[in-house]
Amino acid sequence: xxxxxxxxxxxxxxxxxxxxxxxxxxxxxGSLPVFVGVMKGGLNFMMDLIKQIDLPILTDYIQISSYSGxxxxxxxxxKKDLTLDVKDKTVVIVEDVIDTGYSMHYLKNYIVSKYHPxxxxxxxxxxxxxxxxxxxxxxYCGTVMNExxxxxxxxxxxxxxxxxxxxxxxxxKEEIAEYDHLLxx
Ligand code: IMP
Ligand code: MG
Numbered sequence: 001x002x003x004x005x006x007x008x009x010x011x012x013x014x015x016x017x018x019x020x021x022x023x024x025x026x027x028x029x030g031s032l033p034v035f036v037g038v039m040k041g042g043l044n045f046m047m048d049l050i051k052q053i054d055l056p057i058l059t060d061y062i063q064i065s066s067y068s069g070x071x072x073x074x075x076x077x078x079k080k081d082l083t084l085d086v087k088d089k090t091v092v093i094v095e096d097v098i099d100t101g102y103s104m105h106y107l108k109n110y111i112v113s114k115y116h117p118x119x120x121x122x123x124x125x126x127x128x129x130x131x132x133x134x135x136x137x138x139x140y141c142g143t144v145m146n147e148x149x150x151x152x153x154x155x156x157x158x159x160x161x162x163x164x165x166x167x168x169x170x171x172x173k174e175e176i177a178e179y180d181h182l183l184x185x
Contacts, residue, residue, distance in 0.1 A: 002175060005151060006125075006143065006168040011048065014142040018123060019052020021140060022092065031118065032058055033090040038107065039063035039080065040163065041096035044155035045125045045142075049094060060084045062111075066103045074133075076106040082115070091117045096155050097126045101136035108136070126151065126168070159183055 006014070026033050035053070037046030039061050050059065063080035091111060098104050108120055125142040145151075152158055153165030158179050171179070 002172055003149075003170040004167055005145070005149075005170060006154070008166050011045075011125075011142075011154060011167065014125065015045075015048045015052050018140045018142065019049055022049075022121075022123075023052075023054055025121075026053075026055055026057075026090065026092075029090055031089060032056060033092055034058040034060055034084055034086050034117075035092045035094060036082065036086075036111075037061045038093060038095045038103075041155045041157065042094050042125075044163065045096055046094040049123070058084060058089075060086075062107065064103055064107060074100060074102045076103055078110065082111070086111065086115045086117045088116070088118050090119050090121065091115075092121045092123060095122070095124045097128060097151065098122075098124045098136055098138060099128045099131050100133040102134060104136045105134045125154075 035046065035050055035057050037043050040063065050057065060082045061080065062082055064076050064078055066074065066076045093107060095104060104122060111117060111120060121139045123140040124138045127138050127141045127144045129144055130146055131148060149170045151168050152162055152171050154168045155163050156168060157163045158171065161179050161183060
């Protein structure tokens with residue numbers, strides 16, 4: 001049986017909560033914040049989260065790759081850079097999962113050293129804190145997971161499959177076998 005980790009209702013509640021907290025914080029800043037969605041996994045969350053922001057914001061996207069199949073590799077590649085110059089701006093990075101931290105560590109350093117933003121705020125839907133290999137702190141987090149489970153849905157994929165499922169779940173062994181079949185493996 002597939003195990004649902006975050007239902008549609010819970011995902012909505014997370015977006016309302018974090019969106020509200022960000023509204024309060026960003027309102028004080030005065031400058032135009034840039035929300036940066038991390039492709040591709042963070043896109044579903046980014047889209048729902050920004051609907052809760054009642055301030056003028058800019059949006060941009062960045063793409064890296066680090067995951068292959070069901071395991072983090074630690075080797076990060078930048079696949080798509082920002083299109084905006086975020087110098088002196090508040091950057092809000094919106095990511096799906098932080099696991100070892102390699103991806104977010106890389107991203108934050110990359111953005112800071114290349115663009116010199118005013119500050120970087122890290123938002124993650126799911127934080128697998130216990131798997132951390134490099135230090136990365138989330139400023140806003142949907143939920144903390146203390147088990148090492150491979151998650152899918154709501155942007156999270158298995159070799160690009162099923163990012164479209166509207167909730168986050170753990171596939172069972174039979175489902176993974178079915179996905180391999182669908183993918184022609
Ligand atoms: P990290 O570099 O180990 O922190 O891995 C984070 C990246 O791996 C994120 O960008 C996620 O998209 C992806 N990731 C981490 N855990 C999962 C998972 O359970 N399912 C799918 N993707 C994941
Ligand atoms: Mg990701």
